[in-house]
Amino acid sequence: MDELTAGLFNPFASEEVAPPNSSHWEAKRRLAEAVRQLNDLLVSTVASDAELAQASAQVEALNRTLADTPRLHGTLAYLKSGEHGHYGEINHELNAVGGQSNPLAPGLNMWLDGNRAYGTVRCGLAYEGPPGFVHGGFVAAIFDQFLGMAQVAGGQPGMTGTLTVRYLRPTPLNTELKLSAQLSRAEDRKTLVSGELRAGGEITATAEGLFVRPSRGMAAMAEMAVGNSGQ
Numbered sequence: 467m468d469e470l471t472a473g474l475f476n477p478f479a480s481e482e483v484a485p486p487n488s489s490h491w492e493a494k495r496r497l498a499e500a501v502r503q504l505n506d507l508l509v510s511t512v513a514s515d516a517e518l519a520q521a522s523a524q525v526e527a528l529n530r531t532l533a534d535t536p537r538l539h540g541t542l543a544y545l546k547s548g549e550h551g552h553y554g555e556i557n558h559e560l561n562a563v564g565g566q567s568n569p570l571a572p573g574l575n576m577w578l579d580g581n582r583a584y585g586t587v588r589c590g591l592a593y594e595g596p597p598g599f600v601h602g603g604f605v606a607a608i609f610d611q612f613l614g615m616a617q618v619a620g621g622q623p624g625m626t627g628t629l630t631v632r633y634l635r636p637t638p639l640n641t642e643l644k645l646s647a648q649l650s651r652a653e654d655r656k657t658l659v660s661g662e663l664r665a666g667g668e669i670t671a672t673a674e675g676l677f678v679r680p681s682r683g684m685a686a687m688a689e690m691a692v693g694n695s696g697q
């Protein structure tokens with residue numbers, strides 16, 4: 467285990483979503499949820515042009531206010547600040563697919579039970595691809611994150627090397643989707659995980675992920691990323 471994974475807080479120990487570890491994350495989760503609702507409202511509202519212009523001005527004003535606050539660019543900066551928890555906690559808040567405090571993330575909840583992993587997720591209207599159904603790219607992203615969490619049980623967490631998704635049926639929007647996965651193989655730096663996604667008891671997609679622990683280690687990979695965070 468290297469610097470990123472050592473002493474990892476495990477937010478995936480139970481079916482309950484791990485609570486925020488500070489008032490900062492608590493406040494940010496609230497804001498993230500409001501922005502998720504905003505996304506849903508934005509794609510569904512047919513308000514007048516004038517109402518849309520007014521809403522735009524309000525959001526633009528809020529953006530200017532937040533742009534003037536102190537900021538940390540990327541999870542590594544949060545980690546190095548020493549004030550926002552371990553990497554696992556920060557990842558649990560900010561990850562693009564599983565982050566509770568990231569409004570882009572659809573609210574994926576996942577937990578481990580031995581070598582099996584379980585999860586739930588509900589994708590609102592903003593995730594629409596085919597009419598009434600979840601965009602296939604988001605289905606793949608959900609599998610990437612979910613299988614990526616499941617591989618941690620193998621003890622050698624790495625990066626996604628290959629992800630194969632089989633789309634069996636369209637995956638419905640605004641429906642509780644259930645995920646399950648199991649470790650198929652863990653050897654040296656490679657971990658193979660397979661999983662499925664169900665809607666109303668029916669499997670809509672299956673996936674297999676091969677995760678490779680980088681030869682340089684995860685921390686070295688993270689150091690390579692310094693400067694990529696748009697500061």
Ligand SMILES: CCCCC/C=C\C/C=C\C/C=C\C/C=C\CCCC(=O)SCCNC(=O)CCNC(=O)[C@H](O)C(C)(C)COP(=O)(O)OP(=O)(O)OC[C@H]1O[C@@H](n2cnc3c(N)ncnc32)[C@H](O)[C@@H]1OP(=O)(O)O
Pocket residue numbers: 470471474554557610611614615618623624625626627628655656676678679680681682684
């Ligand atoms: C992302 C941070 C995660 C932090 C995780 C830790 C703790 C956090 C806790 C909880 C968080 C939960 C989940 C988070 C984890 C994952 C979720 C999302 C993950 C992503 O969203 S991540 C973004 C997409 N991902 C990439 O951006 C990878 C880009 N890529 C590379 O960084 C390199 O390419 C790498 C590292 C893959 C390999 O580089 P390398 O130099 O270490 O590999 P090397 O050549 O030594 O090969 C060794 C053996 O693996 C085989 N092999 C190599 N590459 C393969 C491939 N692609 N497919 C199949 N097999 C492959 C070789 O064939 C050989 O096999 P053999 O030994 O049998 O010959």
